[in-house]
Amino acid sequence: MRSLYDGTFNVETALVALPEEIFITFDVDALDLSLVRATGTPEPGGFTWEEINILLQRIFETKKVVGFDMVELCGGDAPSAYTVAKLTYHMIGLACQANSWL
Numbered sequence: 001m002r003s004l005y006d007g008t009f010n011v012e013t014a015l016v017a018l019p020e021e022i023f024i025t026f027d028v029d030a031l032d033l034s035l036v037r038a039t040g041t042p043e044p045g046g047f048t049w050e051e052i053n054i055l056l057q058r059i060f061e062t063k064k065v066v067g068f069d070m071v072e073l074c075g076g077d078a079p080s081a082y083t084v085a086k087l088t089y090h091m092i093g094l095a096c097q098a099n100s101w102l
Contacts, residue, residue, distance in 0.1 A: 001045055011055065015062050024059070024068035024091075028084050036084060038077035049083075053090060060094040068095075 003009035033042035035049060047055070059065065068091055073084050 001047070004051075011058060015058060018063060021064045021066050022059070023066055026068060026070050026087075026091075027072050028070060028080075028087075029072050031083070036073070036080045038074045038080035039072045040074060041072070052087070056091060056094060060091075060098045065095055065098070 004011075028036045029039040029041045029043050030046050031043070031052060032046040032048055033044050035046075036042070070084055070088055073080065075081075
């Protein structure tokens with residue numbers, strides 16, 4: 001996250017390095033612990049809701065996403081489960097918008 005914030009990580013350069021067709025495995029502990037506490041490794045300073053949605057939008061705009069999964073959600077915390085479900089729903093919408101799965 002530090003390299004993203006200080007400008008040494010360039011998202012566009014990283015996207016160019018990826019193959020045209022990709023499968024996304026989303027580890028939910030990449031999100032800030034204020035969004036998802038129920039995970040194996042809650043991460044202070046992880047992605048915010050807006051940051052991850054902007055990044056995912058760029059991925060779906062520039063690559064053919066052939067599928068995705070969500071990993072590392074642990075049970076017992078309804079707000080965490082809701083956040084992951086909402087992110088999953090958002091990713092399905094991005095895929096439909098980009099015609100990735102049509």
